[in-house]
Amino acid sequence: MxxxxxxxxxxxxxxxxxxxxxxxxxxxxxxxxxxxxxxxxxxxxxxxxxxxxxxxxxxxxxxxxxxxxxxxxxxxxxxxxxxxxxxxxxxxxxxxxxxxxxxxxxxxxxxxxVLLSLEETYADVMPVHQTPEGHSAFVSIMRGCDNMCSYCIVPFTRGRERSRPLSSILEEVRMLSDQGVKEVTLLGQNVNSYRDFSEQHFICSEGSTQLSRGFKTVYRTKQGGLLFSDLLDKVSQIDPDMRIRFTSPHPKDFPDEVLQLIQERRNICKQIHLPAQSGSSRVLHAMRRGYTREAYLDLVENIREIIPGVNLSSDFITGFCGETEEDHQETLSLVREVGYNVGFLFAYSMRKKTHAYHRLQDDVPAPVKQRRLEELISVFREEAAKVNMALIGSTQLVLVEGESKRSSEELCGRNDGNVKVVFPKTDLPIQPEKPQMVPITSGDYVLVKVNYGQHDNKIELIWLCLLSLVVNPAAGF
Ligand code: SF4
Structure with a gap:
C-alpha cells in the first residue's frame, strides 16, 4: 500500500x-x-x-x-x-x-x-509505476476499511472503505499490459470486499451477500454494486499472459463465486492470503474478527475443495489482550492443521485510538508474547517446510524477477503459489527444437523442475532448481 x-x-x-x-x-x-x-x-x-x-x-x-x-x-x-x-x-x-x-x-x-475522505479513490490518477524491473505492478482497487478489528488502527488512519470504479482499474491494467507488465497485484486493505457503486451498478451480481458462510461483519452488509468476483473476471480477461494476485483479503469475503473464478482462470494465481490472526475463538471474538476457529477451518476446507493444490498464507498475532496459554496452543494447532506456506507473524503491540486501547487490557507480558511468537515461528517453519518439500519433483512455471541475491550465477523468480525459486543462469532455445539460444531475462516465464529444497533462515523456503525450458507463457498457464 x-x-x-x-x-x-x-x-x-x-x-x-x-x-x-x-x-x-x-x-x-x-x-x-x-x-x-x-x-x-x-x-x-x-x-x-x-x-x-x-x-x-x-x-x-x-x-x-x-x-x-x-x-x-x-x-x-x-x-x-x-x-x-x-x-x-x-x-x-x-x-x-x-x-x-x-x-x-x-x-x-x-x-x-490529514483530512480523511469518504470518496477519494484517486480513480483518475494514473500512478507512476516504479518497480525495478518493471514486470510487476501494484494496482490499488480500494481504500480504507470498515471492519474495525479491535487491534487495528487502519480504519482510523486510512478512513472508511471505498472502492475505485471498475472502469478506471481496467484502464490501468490495460496500460500496464501494453507496457509489458507480467504480473499485477490488486491492492487494498480489504480487497475482496470490493464494491463498485459507480456507473449505476446498483443491481447486485448473483450471490449478492458476498460473505463466506459462517462469517459476519460489524457493519450492515452492503447491497448492490459490482463485486470482487466481477472485478477479477474482467481484469483476468485483459491479458491471459498476465498473472493476477490480490492482497490483502479478509476471510469473510470468499463466496464460492470468487473461489470458482480463481480455479477456472489460469492467470489468477492459486495462492490465497487468509489472515487468521488467532486459532482461538475466544481471542478472535475479542479481536472482533467476525468468525470462529470452526468457521475459518470450514472456509479452508471449502477453498481446498474448490481449488485443489492452492497455497495458503496467513497473518497471526501472539499475546493479544487476554490470550491464555490454552488460546496460544489453539493457534499452534490451527497452523498445524492448515499448513500454510508463508506467514507474517507478530507479537501484539497496542495502538492508541483502537477499540482494544480503550476497552481491553494489554495484559500479556512482553517476554511471554515473545516466547509465544518464537514457538509460533518454529511451528510455522515446520509446516511450511512440509508444504514446500511436496514440490520436489514437480515442474513449476516461474516468472523471472532477476538475479538471485545469493549469487550472480543464479536467477530467481516466483511460482504461481508465490514461492521463491532460484535456478542457474543459462541460455535457452527460443523455442524447443530451435538452435538459436537466448539468455533468460527478468519478465520471462520459464519452466523449472524442482529437484532440491533448501531451508533458508526465513519462514519462506528457497528452492535450488534445475531449469528445463522456456515456455510460451500462454501455453504454460
Ligand atoms: S485488520 Fe484488516 S480487516 Fe481488520 S480493521 Fe485492520 S485493515 Fe481492516
Whole structure:
C-alpha cells in the first residue's frame, strides 16, 4: 500500500512540474504504520534529514522535508509541533493537495492536510509505476476499511472503505499490459470486499451477500454494486499472459463465486492470503474478527475443495489482550492443521485510538508474547517446510524477477503459489527444437523442475532448481 501510495503521489507531483532526485535520500514517502521498529526507523531518519537540511541550508534553501500517509495522519501534532521535524504533512487522502502544501512550505510555513475522505479513490490518477524491473505492478482497487478489528488502527488512519470504479482499474491494467507488465497485484486493505457503486451498478451480481458462510461483519452488509468476483473476471480477461494476485483479503469475503473464478482462470494465481490472526475463538471474538476457529477451518476446507493444490498464507498475532496459554496452543494447532506456506507473524503491540486501547487490557507480558511468537515461528517453519518439500519433483512455471541475491550465477523468480525459486543462469532455445539460444531475462516465464529444497533462515523456503525450458507463457498457464 505504501508503494502504491508513493506511485500516486509521484504522479500528482509530476503533473505539477516536480521531478525526482536521487541526490538525497527520498524525502517524501509513505511510511509503514504497523510495527514499532519501522516507526522508530522513520523517526531516526527524520532526525538525520533535519540535521542534513540545516547543514545544506545555504546551497539548497528550497529543501523541504515531508511525510505522507498513515503516520502523517496519526502523528500530526508530534511531527509538526512538538518535534518540528517536517515542513509538509499529507494524510492518505490528501495527496492531491501536495502541490499546494509544498508551495506553502516554500513560503516558510509548516503545511498539513490529514483530512480523511469518504470518496477519494484517486480513480483518475494514473500512478507512476516504479518497480525495478518493471514486470510487476501494484494496482490499488480500494481504500480504507470498515471492519474495525479491535487491534487495528487502519480504519482510523486510512478512513472508511471505498472502492475505485471498475472502469478506471481496467484502464490501468490495460496500460500496464501494453507496457509489458507480467504480473499485477490488486491492492487494498480489504480487497475482496470490493464494491463498485459507480456507473449505476446498483443491481447486485448473483450471490449478492458476498460473505463466506459462517462469517459476519460489524457493519450492515452492503447491497448492490459490482463485486470482487466481477472485478477479477474482467481484469483476468485483459491479458491471459498476465498473472493476477490480490492482497490483502479478509476471510469473510470468499463466496464460492470468487473461489470458482480463481480455479477456472489460469492467470489468477492459486495462492490465497487468509489472515487468521488467532486459532482461538475466544481471542478472535475479542479481536472482533467476525468468525470462529470452526468457521475459518470450514472456509479452508471449502477453498481446498474448490481449488485443489492452492497455497495458503496467513497473518497471526501472539499475546493479544487476554490470550491464555490454552488460546496460544489453539493457534499452534490451527497452523498445524492448515499448513500454510508463508506467514507474517507478530507479537501484539497496542495502538492508541483502537477499540482494544480503550476497552481491553494489554495484559500479556512482553517476554511471554515473545516466547509465544518464537514457538509460533518454529511451528510455522515446520509446516511450511512440509508444504514446500511436496514440490520436489514437480515442474513449476516461474516468472523471472532477476538475479538471485545469493549469487550472480543464479536467477530467481516466483511460482504461481508465490514461492521463491532460484535456478542457474543459462541460455535457452527460443523455442524447443530451435538452435538459436537466448539468455533468460527478468519478465520471462520459464519452466523449472524442482529437484532440491533448501531451508533458508526465513519462514519462506528457497528452492535450488534445475531449469528445463522456456515456455510460451500462454501455453504454460
Ligand atoms: S480487516 Fe484488516 S485493515 Fe481492516 S480493521 Fe481488520 S485488520 Fe485492520
Amino acid at each position: 505504501n508503494i502504491s501510495d508513493t506511485e500516486i503521489a509521484w504522479s500528482i507531483l509530476q503533473k505539477a512540474g516536480y521531478s525526482r532526485t536521487h541526490e538525497l535520500p527520498e524525502v517524501l514517502q509513505t511510511l509503514p504504520n504497523k510495527k514499532e521498529k519501522a516507526e522508530q526507523t522513520i523517526w531516526n531518519r527524520l532526525k538525520h534529514l533535519t540535521a542534513l537540511k540545516k547543514r545544506c541550508q545555504k546551497h539548497k534553501p528550497l529543501l523541504k522535508i515531508g511525510v505522507l500517509g498513515c503516520m502523517a495522519e496519526r502523528l500530526k501534532t508530534k511531527l509538526l509541533e512538538q518535534e518540528k521535524l517536517v515542513d509538509v504533512l499529507a494524510g492518505p487522502d490528501a495527496y492531491r493537495d501536495l502541490p499546494r502544501l509544498l508551495s506553502l512550505g516554500y513560503r516558510g510555513q509548516r503545511a498539513s492536510n
